Amino acid sequence: MLAAIRPSVYRAAMNSPSNIRHALSVTRSADFAAWYQEVIAEADMAEESGVRGCMVIKPWGYGIWERIQKLMDARIKAAGVENCYFPLFIPLSYFAKEAEHVDGFAKEMAVVTHHRLIADGKGGLIPDPEAKLEEPLIVRPTSETVIGQAMARWIQSWRDLPLLTNQWANVVRWEMRTRMFLRTSEFLWQEGHTAHADKADAMTETLRALEMYRAHAEDDLAMPVFAGEKPENERFPGAVATYSIEAMMQDGKALQAGTSHYLGTAFAEAAGIKYQDREGQQTLCHTTSWGVSTRLIGGVIMTHGDDDGLRVPPAIAPHQIVILPMLREDDGDEALLAYCEDLRKALAAQSALGDPLRVLLDKRAGKAMQKRWAWVKKGVPLILEIGGRDAAGGQVSVLRRDRLYRNDGKVNFIAQGRDEFVSQAAAELEDIQRSLHAEALARRDAQIERGVTDWAGIEQFFAADHKYPGWVELVWSKPTGAALEAVVAKLKTLKLTLRNVPLGGALVSGTCPFTGQPAVERIYVARAY
Amino acid sequence: MLAAIRPSVYRAAMNSPSNIRHALSVTRSADFAAWYQEVIAEADMAEESGVRGCMVIKPWGYGIWERIQKLMDARIKAAGVENCYFPLFIPLSYFAKEAEHVDGFAKEMAVVTHHRLIADGKGGLIPDPEAKLEEPLIVRPTSETVIGQAMARWIQSWRDLPLLTNQWANVVRWEMRTRMFLRTSEFLWQEGHTAHADKADAMTETLRALEMYRAHAEDDLAMPVFAGEKPENERFPGAVATYSIEAMMQDGKALQAGTSHYLGTAFAEAAGIKYQDREGQQTLCHTTSWGVSTRLIGGVIMTHGDDDGLRVPPAIAPHQIVILPMLREDDGDEALLAYCEDLRKALAAQSALGDPLRVLLDKRAGKAMQKRWAWVKKGVPLILEIGGRDAAGGQVSVLRRDRLYRNDGKVNFIAQGRDEFVSQAAAELEDIQRSLHAEALARRDAQIERGVTDWAGIEQFFAADHKYPGWVELVWSKPTGAALEAVVAKLKTLKLTLRNVPLGGALVSGTCPFTGQPAVERIYVARAY
Numbered sequence A, B: 001m002l003a004a005i006r007p008s009v010y011r012a013a014m015n016s017p018s019n020i021r022h023a024l025s026v027t028r029s030a031d032f033a034a035w036y037q038e039v040i041a042e043a044d045m046a047e048e049s050g051v052r053g054c055m056v057i058k059p060w061g062y063g064i065w066e067r068i069q070k071l072m073d074a075r076i077k078a079a080g081v082e083n084c085y086f087p088l089f090i091p092l093s094y095f096a097k098e099a100e101h102v103d104g105f106a107k108e109m110a111v112v113t114h115h116r117l118i119a120d121g122k123g124g125l126i127p128d129p130e131a132k133l134e135e136p137l138i139v140r141p142t143s144e145t146v147i148g149q150a151m152a153r154w155i156q157s158w159r160d161l162p163l164l165t166n167q168w169a170n171v172v173r174w175e176m177r178t179r180m181f182l183r184t185s186e187f188l189w190q191e192g193h194t195a196h197a198d199k200a201d202a203m204t205e206t207l208r209a210l211e212m213y214r215a216h217a218e219d220d221l222a223m224p225v226f227a228g229e230k231p232e233n234e235r236f237p238g239a240v241a242t243y244s245i246e247a248m249m250q251d252g253k254a255l256q257a258g259t260s261h262y263l264g265t266a267f268a269e270a271a272g273i274k275y276q277d278r279e280g281q282q283t284l285c286h287t288t289s290w291g292v293s294t295r296l297i298g299g300v301i302m303t304h305g306d307d308d309g310l311r312v313p314p315a316i317a318p319h320q321i322v323i324l325p326m327l328r329e330d331d332g333d334e335a336l337l338a339y340c341e342d343l344r345k346a347l348a349a350q351s352a353l354g355d356p357l358r359v360l361l362d363k364r365a366g367k368a369m370q371k372r373w374a375w376v377k378k379g380v381p382l383i384l385e386i387g388g389r390d391a392a393g394g395q396v397s398v399l400r401r402d403r404l405y406r407n408d409g410k411v412n413f414i415a416q417g418r419d420e421f422v423s424q425a426a427a428e429l430e431d432i433q434r435s436l437h438a439e440a441l442a443r444r445d446a447q448i449e450r451g452v453t454d455w456a457g458i459e460q461f462f463a464a465d466h467k468y469p470g471w472v473e474l475v476w477s478k479p480t481g482a483a484l485e486a487v488v489a490k491l492k493t494l495k496l497t498l499r500n501v502p503l504g505g506a507l508v509s510g511t512c513p514f515t516g517q518p519a520v521e522r523i524y525v526a527r528a529y
Helices: A009-014 A032-042 A059-078 A092-101 A144-154 A199-220 A266-271 A295-304 A333-348 A368-378 A388-393 A418-446 A455-461 A481-492 B009-014 B032-042 B059-078 B092-101 B144-154 B199-220 B266-271 B295-304 B333-348 B368-378 B388-393 B418-446 B455-461 B481-492
Strands: A046-048 A055-057 A089-091 A111-114 A117-119 A125-127 A132-139 A163-172 A186-196 A226-229 A241-248 A254-262 A274-276 A282-284 A286-293 A321-325 A359-361 A382-386 A395-400 A414-417 A471-476 A521-526 B046-048 B055-057 B089-091 B111-114 B117-119 B125-127 B132-139 B163-172 B186-196 B226-229 B241-248 B254-262 B274-276 B282-284 B286-293 B321-325 B359-361 B382-386 B395-400 B414-417 B471-476 B521-526
Touching: A032 A046, A032 A295, A055 A059, A059 A163, A059 A186, A059 A199, A059 A295, A089 A092, A092 A132, A092 A144, A092 B125, A125 B092, A144 A163, A144 A186, A144 A266, A144 A286, A163 B163, A186 A199, A199 A226, A199 A241, A199 A254, A199 A286, A241 A418, A241 A521, A254 A295, A266 A286, A286 A295, A295 A418, A321 A333, A321 A368, A333 A359, A333 A382, A333 A388, A333 A418, A368 A382, A382 A388, A382 A418, A388 A395, A395 A418, A414 A418, A455 A471, B032 B046, B032 B295, B055 B059, B059 B163, B059 B186, B059 B199, B059 B295, B089 B092, B092 B132, B092 B144, B144 B163, B144 B186, B144 B266, B144 B286, B186 B199, B199 B226, B199 B241, B199 B254, B199 B286, B241 B418, B241 B521, B254 B295, B266 B286, B286 B295, B295 B418, B321 B333, B321 B368, B333 B359, B333 B382, B333 B388, B333 B418, B368 B382, B382 B388, B382 B418, B388 B395, B395 B418, B414 B418, B455 B471
Parallel strands: A321 A359, A321 A382, B321 B359, B321 B382
Antiparallel strands: A046 A055, A089 A132, A111 A132, A111 B111, A117 A125, A163 A186, A186 A286, A226 A241, A241 A254, A254 A286, A274 A282, A382 A395, A395 A414, A471 A521, B046 B055, B089 B132, B111 B132, B117 B125, B163 B186, B186 B286, B226 B241, B241 B254, B254 B286, B274 B282, B382 B395, B395 B414, B471 B521
């Protein structure tokens, strides 16, 4: 039984002082799902495409993805993994092979059956019946099968191992209910696929990839995560072990933000991935796969967004600083623009978080207030407004996106000497990166209940009147098979799922609230995306 | 009549001294097509995937594409163009709209008709008849239509113009005869799509993109090209004007390596891309599109490859310098590796061609000679072999891939002081970049015949006994319509095509060899990929 349900620090933080009129029409506390859609629209990140389940990723959304790619790709390359590109299409027969040994085989996939269009004689077009493919092609939902076939060709001896490959690609999984960035029929991702001589080496790689994802989430996205092993029922079909990073969104739900799988030898067996070992024996490889996707962007929105729109961590912001000259369409504009351009150059010569500063001088026509709020909603870390007086006095007026309002509800612009700002800009961005992480971490930790010891406690914690309840950290007996299925079914009645078993936890004691047996490990229970 | 057919400087260069035994089994002069395939296989760039018309791009090929992407993307961003991502699938109806106003509408496309697989009851899988799509989806062959629809949503007033977008994506065009990198059913490319207030602005953008491609080809790929306008019959269907860069391969054939189209208002009309001008009038936009693809890699192979494999220009080489320690599996290896690692670090601290040097220390097990020749075939610009004696004496042994053999036929390693080499490495790489370009330029210019004035001259130049004839530069009267079709048909009898009309040429005089009328411009005639 739960001793006491703590009041949510986070729910308090969600309620802003009443004297502020926020930039968005929906607040997080009022309707989180509607707020999420509004952030995406108002920050101009993506939109529905007119093609079922597919989105158009607009420049601000895609710019964030490009930053994520750059930082992740550097981590992937640093581990000695080499990028390749494999075909979009996978012959149907490859899946038939896989379907045999995989129970949870996912069948919702886009199927190409024809290779030509012809006129239908009524002004329209139809697939040409003469151009029906002998064997249908599947648009890749993941590339395990086709990469497995390639590995079987590429690996002959122990000298070829480990084989470490990755690809950046689009994949398609036909989804009935889609939500931008979180679940779309087409999405962008990277998929790492590796082959190893033995289990130990494959497990090392599986956990290396997991740690890479943890570090990327925490350091690049400022998004706290738990890295751990998924319970048996949540494993990738056919995997021996599946690991994930799990992040808590501001509505208390969990987001699985990346996965890493140790696949044992089953996939190697299906594809014939063998090597001659040092003794001359033909031996099956042990394989792994791991991936993150554009879903991470959904995680960034729901971790850092507020009631004024997105807040982008500086490490992944397409522009870290936007300079807004207060143009008046008079003779003074020229000197003002010269001052701003000089400021831009001085800032662009600095580096923060391992890269030169990304600074935009926004000279577009338009009302200054509209431009300011457009950048606030996009979540640019630092906005500089420069008027003629600032230029004349060697000043800048600085707005930190993560400290948008003063206590009196006014927008928190701070006047500063130009040179002083330039010299501190990199440190300021690094401070914003740290602050966003610290804020998210404090919120997450305040939302994890560790005092639950029985089913009644779980029910109480997730009771309906707790709109955004957070997670429960339990100790459990790690049931398997039918016993695990019973737990999963019971949790499902409260729309709950088992998230993961965090790595590196201390020894546990106590009794499993599901089985009544001695607990062996910690596990997180939550509602999830 | 042609005064005299010049002996081909290039054909002479293709014939190496007989005392050299080259790394490839087929020479360019013996069988260019077979040589091309062998380079790709031996440099380990790509291979057939088992999926019809689709290739697997392996790390060395993909690494070159990553360099091309990085350099091109910087040029695209510098022009203020923003990257987006649009859906892979395009509803069939979008093409029906386009098919109406485009005569040369290409119909060979992959058609998705189902979204689910089910078991067929015989151990196999089939598309689920219950999951047939109401409207088939086309795998994008290009994104004009879907981006046009987006532009129609995004553009309201003159303030929204110009709208400059680009995407990096995979596209599919069902090809009957494929050749790796040059023509594959799936390929990778960038497609720029822009909308403008008027023709002048759109034409400026069309030519900016063309110049960007010219500069990329010449400066990054060291591949000389002619930038010019395609004749009417070679225009992109629906375009008002199509421009291209055309490169000459070592077999004398032309490769269209990039295109830029001014689309007028026809595509804007089809998609409804309109804006309110300063006077409040609804006005159609003028649009452009431009693209380059993985085909560029085919161009690099056929421009720079030789009978020992690929030669990669340093600007796009995944590794610019490879250090090969001559390991002996004895006590001396440790000191040797330390020396090599120190050398690697010193080199990686240098910059050339705008980026830090990309240096690999290849410590893999394996025979030194095999490793050397593997890197020669991959075309790494500089190979360093370091033995124990070099390490002890502070020396390096340097092989420039573009100066592979000495006059006596021996491999051209040059001993050099370690510090001297480090201090000159960047300059050496820049010299290789220039040298490859100069060599390609000299060969191309020697292979262009400018003395042809009549049809007999054309026939003579392209006579069957000239295996790799090169191009003819003509003056012509720029016929249109049926007169142009007659020219195209006549050229086709010799397997010839009109390439482009180079921009910025001097005024011409003379008589058109096809029509007998006064010539108005220069044009290139060649066999082509």
